[in-house]
């Protein structure tokens with residue numbers, strides 16, 4: 001008895017505290033949201049070994065806000081509401097979910113700010129009224145599933161939308177015009193790896209977009225005239241875009257990938273700035289000489305980690321001096337002529353240039369120091385085959401299989417581009 005008395009006092013105190021704060025702890029999830037979660041689970045299921053929904057037990061007395069995986073709640077207008085919903089575990093070894101996304105389920109969660117669907121095999125449409133019914137959404141990420149149909153136009157009504165990622169699905173149709181022009185807060189727009197067609201819509205002057213990725217679709221037409229100046233990351237690779245490249249704002253760009261389109265004309269000098277350290281323009285129809293950039297864009301030179309790929313175009317003129325510091329440089333399969341600048345040779349043998357592909361051009365000389373035995377550092381790849389010279393042996397060891405064939409270009413082709421120059 002004495003033993004009990006010792007503990008009675010603190011125990012009662014503890015209970016009192018618990019009871020007085022219980023309205024918050026015990027607040028139940030709003031009934032509408034509970035029903036919505038029920039509907040969402042009804043049309044989705046774990047793929048065989050998955051266990052995402054194992055915690056979604058509607059018969060258990062626990063509060064879904066604390067017991068259901070992927071559900072986060074907050075008190076909004078004195079009610080406990082679901083504010084984020086992450087469907088799937090997001091673990092890399094998780095098979096994800098199957099089924100469809102219930103529109104009625106999602107629409108019920110009117111305070112939702114984040115909707116995330118992790119990679120899986122979910123099919124069906126994106127709920128078409130999502131932009132009208134879930135007004136508070138800031139993040140929509142429904143990637144790596146099998147969603148079909150078009151991008152709902154209503155998404156352009158989401159005034160707070162910051163991130164939209166619908167990549168790696170089977171979406172078709174055109175990109176709603178307002179998606180680019182009517183979302184004041186959008187920063188990240190990723191529609192890559194779908195079957196979207198038509199032109200890229202024009203962006204609003206006020207757009208603050210930082211990251212735009214529409215690679216691997218079926219987009220066509222010219223580049224938009226109004227790409228946001230705030231962009232840091234731009235990929236439109238592997239589409240059917242054509243026309244000139246004079247509209248890419250480069251001030252803040254660090255990553256640009258326009259490869260595998262049919263863009264043509266010259267490459268503007270404004271794109272050659274070392275701050276744009278990853279530039280992929282290969283496999284287009286670019287022509288003309290590589291322009292010397294304004295010296296002001298070279299406060300820091302190209303250096304470690306930089307990649308420039310201009311391969312498989314129709315570029316001509318001499319190999320430009322100012323790209324000599326690029327770590328991974330592809331200039332192969334163009335119409336470049338003349339001598340490779342000595343600084344390139346130095347950087348390759350110093351190992352600061354790790355990859356230098358110059359094969360399939362009309363180059364006449366790779367000026368190595370005569371008599372000195374030059375050994376390429378480990379891991380450096382140099383390819384010089386099929387030019388207007390007999391390449392040094394070090395210039396053939398790292399050629400890709402696609403550069404096979406004769407080590408030199410037939411003389412009659414060389415005379416056209418290097419009239420008056422001798423070969424060797």
Ligand SMILES: *[C@@H]1O[C@H](CO)[C@@H](O)[C@H](O)[C@H]1NC(C)=O
Nearest residue numbers: 054056057058059060061062
């Ligand atoms: C759900 O909760 C109820 C009540 O706590 C329990 O009886 C039941 O076994 C649970 N179901 C599953 C699948 O865990």
Ligand SMILES: *[C@@H]1O[C@H](CO)[C@@H](O)[C@H](O)[C@H]1NC(C)=O
Nearest residue numbers: 241242243262263264284285
């Ligand atoms: C690009 O070049 C290829 C090969 O020369 C040509 O067939 C194609 O018509 C060109 N496309 C454009 C849009 O200029």
